[in-house]
Amino acid sequence: xxxxxxxxxxxxxxxxxxxxxxxxxxxxxxxxxxxxxxxxxxxxxxxxxxxxxxxxxxxxxxxxxxxxxxxxxxxxxxxxxxxxxxxxxxxxxxxxxxxxxxxxxxxx
Numbered sequence: 153x154x155x156x157x158x159x160x161x162x163x164x165x166x167x168x169x170x171x172x173x174x175x176x177x178x179x180x181x182x183x184x185x186x187x188x189x190x191x192x193x194x195x196x197x198x199x200x201x202x203x204x205x206x207x208x209x210x211x212x213x214x215x216x217x218x219x220x221x222x223x224x225x226x227x228x229x230x231x232x233x234x235x236x237x238x239x240x241x242x243x244x245x246x247x248x249x250x251x252x253x254x255x256x257x258x259x260x
Contacts, residue, residue: 161190
């Protein structure tokens with residue numbers, strides 16, 4: 153008998169999957185502030201997994217799921233997010249031109 157320590161936010165059905173495997177999860181429910189913080193940490197975790205996978209669609213779906221939960225947690229509507237995205241794209245552009253900035257030579 154052993155213990156595996158995770159200490160991370162997991163999807164809603166993970167506890168029942170663990171129980172179905174004959175194991176017992178030790179869980180707690182997060183308050184709203186901690187939930188948002190853990191969602192942001194989860195986004196970084198999932199983004200790293202997407203990077204490491206080379207662009208796997210399943211990993212991309214995980215990123216989308218975390219973003220969906222973040223939007224709900226912060227009460228952002230799809231329209232809010234799209235409007236903010238559009239404003240940033242208008243001011244700074246998108247990523248279509250594949251520009252990679254190597255360095256900037258300053259006038260100092």
